[in-house]
Structure formats: C-alpha cells, structure tokens
Amino acid sequence: MTADSQLAVQSAVLAALQGAPALTALLADGAGGVYDSVPAESAYPYVVIGEATAVPGEADSKDADVMEQTLTLHTWSRYLGLAEAKQIMAAVVAALDQANLSISGHSLVLLRFEFSSTFLDPDGLTRHGVQRFRVITQQTA
Amino acid sequence: MKVTMTLSGQDKLARRLGHLQARIERAARGAIQVSAEELRDEAREALERGPATARRPEAMGRRAEESAAVAGSLFVEIDDDGLGARVGTALEAGRDLEFGTRETPARPWLFPTFEQLKPRIGKRLAEAVGKALKQHGPGRGRGRT
Numbered sequence: 001m002t003a004d005s006q007l008a009v010q011s012a013v014l015a016a017l018q019g020a021p022a023l024t025a026l027l028a029d030g031a032g033g034v035y036d037s038v039p040a041e042s043a044y045p046y047v048v049i050g051e052a053t054a055v056p057g058e059a060d061s062k063d064a065d066v067m068e069q070t071l072t073l074h075t076w077s078r079y080l081g082l083a084e085a086k087q088i089m090a091a092v093v094a095a096l097d098q099a100n101l102s103i104s105g106h107s108l109v110l111l112r113f114e115f116s117s118t119f120l121d122p123d124g125l126t127r128h129g130v131q132r133f134r135v136i137t138q139q140t141a
Numbered sequence: 142m143k144v145t146m147t148l149s150g151q152d153k154l155a156r157r158l159g160h161l162q163a164r165i166e167r168a169a170r171g172a173i174q175v176s177a178e179e180l181r182d183e184a185r186e187a188l189e190r191g192p193a194t195a196r197r198p199e200a201m202g203r204r205a206e207e208s209a210a211v212a213g214s215l216f217v218e219i220d221d222d223g224l225g226a227r228v229g230t231a232l233e234a235g236r237d238l239e240f241g242t243r244e245t246p247a248r249p250w251l252f253p254t255f256e257q258l259k260p261r262i263g264k265r266l267a268e269a270v271g272k273a274l275k276q277h278g279p280g281r282g283r284g285r286t
Binding site: 009011051055058070073074076117119121122123124128130132 | 211234237240243244247249252253256257259260261
C-alpha cells in the first residue's frame with residue numbers, strides 16, 4: 001500500500017500544480033515547468049516534486065488503512081534575489097494547502113503546508129526554495 | 142539544520158493532577174533524552190550508509206566527505222528544563238545533503254529519520270508518563286505534607 005498511495009499522492013499533487021494558472025504563469029515553461037524528473041537544460045524558474053516519506057498506520061488498529069506522508073517540493077530560480085522563488089512558493093501553497101485533491105483509491109484526510117526555507121545554492125547563482133507538505137490518506141479501494 | 146522536539150500540554154495536566162507534575166516531568170525528561178540521542182545515532186547511520194550519487198563524478202567524492210563531516214558534527218542539545226531537545230548540525234553541508242543542490246540530488250538524512258522514529262518516540266513518552274502515574278498509584282500522596 002505504501003508505494004501505491006505515495007504514487008497516487010504524487011500524481012494528484014503534480015496535476016494540481018500543473019493545473020494552477022497562478023503558479024504556471026510564473027514558470028518559464030508554464031504547466032510544463034512542474035517536473036517529476038528535471039530534463040537537462042530546463043529553463044528557470046521551475047518546480048520539482050522531491051523527496052517523500054510515508055509512515056503507515058499501526059497494523060491491527062483502526063488506522064491500519066491510513067498512511068501519513070510528507071512530500072517535499074523544490075523551486076529553482078535564477079532571478080537575482082529571492083523574490084521570484086518566494087512568489088512561486090506562495091503560489092504552490094495557494095494551490096495545495098488544505099486543497100481537496102482527488103487521490104486515486106484513497107480519500108484525503110489532510111493536506112497541510114508545514115515548512116519552507118529559501119537559500120542560495122552553493123553555485124552562487126541559483127536560488128533554491130524548499131517546501132514540505134503533510135498528507136494523510138485513507139485507502140478506499 | 143536541526144529538528145526540535147518539545148513536549149507541550151504537561152502544564153495543563155499538572156494543574157489537574159497537582160503534585161504529579163514533578164513525577165511526570167522527570168519521566169518525560171528521561172524519555173526525551175533517550176529519544177534525542179536515538180535520533181542523533183540513527184541520523185548518523187543514515188549519513189554513513191547509501192550511495193553517494195551526483196550528477197558529476199567529481200562531486201561524488203566531495204559528497205562522501207561531506208557526509209562523513211556532517212556525521213561527525215551531529216549534536217544533541219537538551220533544554221534547561223529537560224522537556225525539549227534539538228538534534229542537528231551547524232555545518233551547511235548538512236543542509237546541502239538534506240535538500241540537494243544544483244549539482245547533487247538531495248539525500249535526506251535528518252527529517253525522514255525523525256519521521257520514522259516519531260511513533261516510537263510518542264510511544265516511549267506515553268509509556269514513561271504512564272509508568273509514572275502508575276507508580277504514584279490511586280490515593281497515594283493524599284494526606285502527606
């Protein structure tokens with residue numbers, strides 16, 4: 001169930017971001033600027049689905065079919081300063097925080113913005129924004 | 142780069158249970174200390190295992206060196222009242238490994254470790270407090286000065 005629900009959540013999040021005009025208007029490649037895997041020579045700025053964690057509910061309990069996940073998103077920008085990254089990150093939160101996403105085979109219990117951080121990449125040129133969302137789902141199928 | 146663990150709500154419980162506060166906090170302190178040290182140790186293991194991948198071969202050696210440096214720099218800080226703890230590193234390389242850079246993909250070592258341990262930490266705290274309450278026993282403490 002773990003991999004299945006993680007993929008279902010990732011797919012729903014990707015679709016929600018690609019379908020958010022306020023976000024895609026800020027990306028160099030529009031809706032194509034939200035990636036699972038970043039192609040070489042991608043135009044900045046863009047957003048990438050990043051790392052995930054998943055912890056299942058305790059077996060033999062009422063939470064056995066519940067999965068608690070976190071999903072990290074990365075924003076990469078070459079704008080001189082953090083303004084562009086922060087604008088994009090605000091649009092990501094607007095698209096996802098407490099959104100009522102449809103997740104295949106699961107009902108969404110909670111989708112909550114939890115954490116963000118911005119910093120300059122060690123290359124000295126690229127701004128990197130990190131955001132984390134917590135997602136709790138319950139299997140329905 | 143650090144994770145903070147704080148126990149909250151104990152003051153409300155203490156108001157209800159009066160003299161049990163000291164016993165509960167003593168039990169919680171022990172559980173928090175053990176949990177913080179466990180998180181540090183597991184995070185160190187996470188840094189020391191796994192492939193050191195990178196988009197450029199020359200970055201791989203650097204990444205292995207960074208992992209070793211971060212693993213050796215991990216700290217545990219316990220609050221003065223013993224009811225909160227921080228586990229982390231002061232090295233920027235810790236953040237670069239956790240979140241990735243343009244050259245090297247993320248290899249998170251702290252947050253996923255904490256997420257995995259959270260149920261165990263919660264259980265440990267609940268057991269410690271439960272044990273303290275049980276040791277106190279019904280009626281004990283009444284009529285004492």
